[in-house]
Amino acid sequence: MSPFLVFLLLLNAYLLLVFLLVKTGWMRRLNMALFGPALMIKTQRGRGLLDWLAKARRTFDWSAGFGLYMTGTIMFLMSVLLVLQLWVLFQLPVEATPSPRLILGIPGINPIIPVGFGIVALIFAVAVHELSHGVLARVHDLKVKTMGILVFIVPIGAFVEPDEEELRATTRRKRLKVFAAGPTSNLFFAVLFGVLFSGVLMSQAEAIPGVAVQGIELDGPADVAGLEPGDLITGVNGVPVSRRDDFSFELNKTRPGENVAITIHPDRQFQVRTDSCSNLYGRENCTRAASEGGFGIPDPDNRSFIGIRVILPEPPQAVAWLSDPFGTLRGTLYYVGLPFEALGGNFPLVGPYNEYIVAPFHAPTFWFLANLVYWLFWINLMLGITNALPIVPLDGGHMFKDFVGGLLERRNPTQSRERRDAVVRRTSLVVTLTLLVAIVLQFFAPRIARLFA
Numbered sequence: 283m284s285p286f287l288v289f290l291l292l293l294n295a296y297l298l299l300v301f302l303l304v305k306t307g308w309m310r311r312l313n314m315a316l317f318g319p320a321l322m323i324k325t326q327r328g329r330g331l332l333d334w335l336a337k338a339r340r341t342f343d344w345s346a347g348f349g350l351y352m353t354g355t356i357m358f359l360m361s362v363l364l365v366l367q368l369w370v371l372f373q374l375p376v377e378a379t380p381s382p383r384l385i386l387g388i389p390g391i392n393p394i395i396p397v398g399f400g401i402v403a404l405i406f407a408v409a410v411h412e413l414s415h416g417v418l419a420r421v422h423d424l425k426v427k428t429m430g431i432l433v434f435i436v437p438i439g440a441f442v443e444p445d446e447e448e449l450r451a452t453t454r455r456k457r458l459k460v461f462a463a464g465p466t467s468n469l470f471f472a473v474l475f476g477v478l479f480s481g482v483l484m485s486q487a488e489a490i491p492g493v494a495v496q497g498i499e500l501d502g503p504a505d506v507a508g509l510e511p512g513d514l515i516t517g518v519n520g521v522p523v524s525r526r527d528d529f530s531f532e533l534n535k536t537r538p539g540e541n542v543a544i545t546i547h548p549d550r551q552f553q554v555r556t557d558s559c560s561n562l563y564g565r566e567n568c569t570r571a572a573s574e575g576g577f578g579i580p581d582p583d584n585r586s587f588i589g590i591r592v593i594l595p596e597p598p599q600a601v602a603w604l605s606d607p608f609g610t611l612r613g614t615l616y617y618v619g620l621p622f623e624a625l626g627g628n629f630p631l632v633g634p635y636n637e638y639i640v641a642p643f644h645a646p647t648f649w650f651l652a653n654l655v656y657w658l659f660w661i662n663l664m665l666g667i668t669n670a671l672p673i674v675p676l677d678g679g680h681m682f683k684d685f686v687g688g689l690l691e692r693r694n695p696t697q698s699r700e701r702r703d704a705v706v707r708r709t710s711l712v713v714t715l716t717l718l719v720a721i722v723l724q725f726f727a728p729r730i731a732r733l734f735a
Contacts, residue, residue: 324428353462371723415444422456429443465666476607485605490514556588618663674710
């Protein structure tokens with residue numbers, strides 16, 4: 283049974299359960315409520331935990347103060363980035379348009395988030411996020427009415443419900459700290475899990491030198507010889523190769539039609555009869571300029587090919603970036619965008635890719651921990667950044683409204699509160715709609731551009 287069919291069956295069962303709870307009146311009796319499609323199970327238990335954590339007032343208050351400036355900075359940078367990227371989006375080819383499912387951070391629906399690790403990481407991230415709001419509310423002696431669990435088919439997190447009247451009546455700075463507490467906590471845990479993933483786990487792993495085969499051209503020389511996707515090429519004609527450049531250099535010593543001995547890890551050898559780029563891919567493709575996206579092969583008839591596609595980045599480079607992601611900008615982008623590698627089958631924390639990487643201890647345990655810690659890092663990072671956006675009803679949206687309200691109050695202290703609130707609402711609405719349009723256009727801009735081409 284396909285995962286999508288399982289999801290549809292579970293979704294229908296969940297919707298039926300919600301319908302029965304509403305129809306029979308048990309939702310009200312059990313102190314439940316709907317939050318969009320999700321089910322909120324409310325309780326007044328657990329508030330003692332918030333009071334106990336809030337005893338460390340100075341620590342949490344200082345952290346929230348720092349997080350206030352950090353969240354504000356992220357809010358500004360991400361907003362500018364979303365708007366500036368629109369020019370690039372309209373230049374993309376239609377086939378490069380990402381799937382709309384990528385906008386939903388729900389494991390199993392979003393194709394880059396695994397169900398198991400994704401659910402665990404999402405529950406943790408949402409619970410930490412909401413708990414932080416509650417703790418900061420209690421640090422500033424604001425009442426918390428209820429706590430609870432948020433369920434959409436499976437538990438997807440927790441929530442804390444501060445007293446809205448007290449929150450509105452408190453000072454602007456205290457209110458901003460309460461809003462900033464959620465994104466700040468997620469970003470703190472993202473850093474923590476990032477350090478554990480890179481400094482403790484991946485820094486001990488070691489890649490096997492070689493060229494990893496991602497795909498094989500049907501009926502090409504490698505296919506005829508018996509090579510398969512997932513093979514790791516470690517030698518050409520008896521010469522060890524550890525990178526794609528080494529492989530190409532050795533292969534270029536031959537001419538199309540000659541045999542080459544290809545060594546596959548751990549100790550297999552194949553005789554492969556090479557072919558030319560023109561025969562395999564067509565002369566036009568091989569001679570097309572690299573600037574146009576072609577192969578850029580200057581001599582397509584006399585350049586030897588065996589018809590394989592290699593995994594990039596190569597395993598040694600991937601391990602280097604994952605253990606030290608901030609050495610280069612490219613490494614940082616790879617580290618943060620790692621889940622998108624799964625779309626091309628190159629996610630290095632699962633097979634077959636991780637078969638090229640030697641685990642420092644019991645392999646199943648190591649890869650389980652590596653996946654768990656990475657997804658805890660990534661989900662916390664994404665949740666923290668997303669909630670910093672100035673979009674209502676996200677935390678950043680509430681913070682933005684307070685920022686604008688404070689700015690107007692300083693510039694025109696005599697302006698009536700009603701007039702000021704009206705300006706804040708209009709400004710917030712414009713910013714929210716602008717950013718939502720920018721987000722949605724990521725999935726439709728190339729198609730819109732084609733209509734006017």
